[in-house]
Amino acid sequence: MDVLLEARDLKKHFGPLRAVDGISLSVKKGEVLGFLGPNGAGKTTTMKMLTGFLAPSAGSAIVCGETVTAGNAAARRRIGYLPEGAPLYGDMTPAGFLAFIAAAHGIEGAAAEKAVRDAAGAVQLEKVMEQRIETLSKGFKRRVGLAAAILHAPDVLILDEPTDGLDPNQKHEVRRLIGAMSAERAIIISTHILEEVEALCSRAVIINAGRIVADGTPSALKARSIYVGAVTMLVPSADADAVADAARALEGVAGVETAGEGDRTRLTILAKPAAQIADAVGDLVAKHGWHVSQFSVDGGRLDDVFRSVTTGKAA
Numbered sequence: 160m161d162v163l164l165e166a167r168d169l170k171k172h173f174g175p176l177r178a179v180d181g182i183s184l185s186v187k188k189g190e191v192l193g194f195l196g197p198n199g200a201g202k203t204t205t206m207k208m209l210t211g212f213l214a215p216s217a218g219s220a221i222v223c224g225e226t227v228t229a230g231n232a233a234a235r236r237r238i239g240y241l242p243e244g245a246p247l248y249g250d251m252t253p254a255g256f257l258a259f260i261a262a263a264h265g266i267e268g269a270a271a272e273k274a275v276r277d278a279a280g281a282v283q284l285e286k287v288m289e290q291r292i293e294t295l296s297k298g299f300k301r302r303v304g305l306a307a308a309i310l311h312a313p314d315v316l317i318l319d320e321p322t323d324g325l326d327p328n329q330k331h332e333v334r335r336l337i338g339a340m341s342a343e344r345a346i347i348i349s350t351h352i353l354e355e356v357e358a359l360c361s362r363a364v365i366i367n368a369g370r371i372v373a374d375g376t377p378s379a380l381k382a383r384s385i386y387v388g389a390v391t392m393l394v395p396s397a398d399a400d401a402v403a404d405a406a407r408a409l410e411g412v413a414g415v416e417t418a419g420e421g422d423r424t425r426l427t428i429l430a431k432p433a434a435q436i437a438d439a440v441g442d443l444v445a446k447h448g449w450h451v452s453q454f455s456v457d458g459g460r461l462d463d464v465f466r467s468v469t470t471g472k473a474a
């Protein structure tokens with residue numbers, strides 16, 4: 160696969176603050192990279208450097224072989240950027256705004272009309288093209304921002320919290336649009352929503368204090384969770400202590416967490432690294448005849464991995 164976007168040891172210092180402190184990554188065509196990190200980790204600052212809106216203190220961003228700088232129009236033409244919050248010109252209509260964006264990219268005449276039509280069609284904006292942007296719902300405002308980002312058919316899309324503030328239906332729709340746009344592009348999205356990463360991203364990079372602390376596919380990251388291979392089940396609360404004690408005695412069990420749910424208790428039986436405990440737990444339940452429901456084996460949890468790599472604490 161072709162690498163379309165590369166960050167090479169990017170750094171940005173604001174006075175003494177090392178907001179971005181040596182980020183290197185590459186994104187290939189067809190990849191959707193989730194860019195995660197706690198508030199203030201340096202996500203937006205990194206994205207602004209990748210798009211040429213902010214000059215790095217050191218390092219460089221390369222798009223389709225071109226070094227990104229404010230003055231390198233060839234590089235910036237290859238990039239579409241949806242800034243955080245997507246500030247738009249509220250008193251313009253989507254039609255007027257997108258025509259303005261086309262002109263800013265030097266696209267004119269019939270080509271501009273086609274570019275606006277195609278971008279609006281891709282995000283299904285047709286019905287609101289003549290309505291003032293400030294009167295649109297958040298979801299439609301975000302679509303206007305996305306249409307503006309893709310209008311010049313960029314190879315690389317950089318989307319800063321594209322679903323922030325949207326309702327669940329709009330989130331679903333925007334994720335679908337991003338997924339549909341991903342085949343021919345390299346996409347980076349920053350997000351605080353971990354389910355979004357699982358639903359949309361082929362890879363995730365977690366940053367903390369300006370540095371990369373984890374990089375892998377969502378399933379590889381989840382495999383680092385203390386919950387990977389854990390068995391979760393509901394048992395009658397009267398049996399919970401007996402089940403927990405028996406489970407703790409099994410080989411391969413690292414510990415048991417309990418949480419009351421009415422007259423039943425949810426037990427999470429944690430596995431030691433690489434241990435397979437589901438069969439042994441199942442045998443134990445059968446042997447004692449406990450009434451167990453919702454028996455499942457955990458694939459690992461991103462929130463727990465996020466917490467441990469960004470705070471150093473396990474869940």
Ligand SMILES: Nc1ncnc2c1ncn2[C@@H]1O[C@H](COP(=O)(O)OP(=O)(O)OP(=O)(O)O)[C@@H](O)[C@H]1O
Pocket residue numbers: 173176178196197198199200201202203204205
């Ligand atoms: N222009 C600036 N001047 C000084 N400090 C800045 C500037 N821009 C960002 N920072 C600081 O750099 C750090 C990284 O900010 P950034 O916005 O990149 O974080 P983020 O990961 O995008 O956070 P969030 O999840 O809250 O959006 C923060 O401490 C922020 O206050």
